Amino acid sequence: MTKVVRLVVLGKQGAGKGTQCIRLSRHYVIEHIATGDMLRAAVKIGTEVGREAAEYMEKGELIPDDIVIRLVKERTSTGIAHERGFVLDGFPRNVHQAEMLNNMLLPDALDAVINLRVPTNLVLKRIASRRVCADCGATYSTLRPPTLNWTCDNCGGEVVQREDDTEAAIQRRLDLYELETKPLIAFYRHHRKLIEISGVGQEEAVSNRVIAAIDDVLSGVSKPTHSQTS
Ligand code: AMP
Secondary structure, X not given: OOOOEEEEXXXXXXXXXXXXXXXXXXXXXXXXXXXXXXXXXXXXXXXXXXXXXXXXXXXXXXXXXXXXXXXXXXXXXXXXXXXXXXXXXXXXXXXXXXXXXXXXXXOOOOOEEEEEEOOHHHHHHHHHHEEEEOOOOOEEEOOOOOOEXXXXXXXXXXXXXXXXXXXXXXXXXXXXXXXXXXXXXXXXXXXXXXXXXXXXXXXXXXXXXXXXXHHHHHOOOOOOXXXXXX
């Protein structure tokens, strides 16, 4: 029987979480669960969740925990996520969400939590050049645009700048990262799940580092310890 693989990827906005999570989901054949993408889709379709989330998202504020937790619970409990596993991108975002995730899963169900480390000056540059497909969420940049006229290579959707990639909302999201999300590094180090990886460099070089570290944990060669430095 194939082992179920359950991963979380942490990192500042612009650290490359989305790109790396897509690569991880293809490599391990597991579901990529990105709460930001799910919420943007809900806003676009105009569901009840979307209507409630839109105002928070525009300002770069976090959506109330109960809404996001409900979405994650639904997605992790069915289909590929349930049968083969998942990589969570953008969740948990604070210690309360991390505790709820622990309650949702069997004890010790997470295999590893990867913290992608990138200096703030670099993430600011990456966010300024970031462009996304309005339909499928695929990420591009002004330096690496889609092949044809800002049309998504995957689905043909329009490739645009994210609505919350404004200066004020970016600053707010980075402040919230420091305040709410950064404590998760100590939380997961304490739970012996944390793997720290440099997110600087070419996408492929970063994903090779990430996959090698996860493979070591999955095969029992190494176990994340709380002695690792941040
Ligand atoms: P992201 O695409 O991960 O940068 O998320 C975009 C926006 O969606 C965030 O600025 C929040 O408003 C909202 N969001 C995404 N994930 C979460 C979460 N786990 N908790 C609360 N809000 C979230």
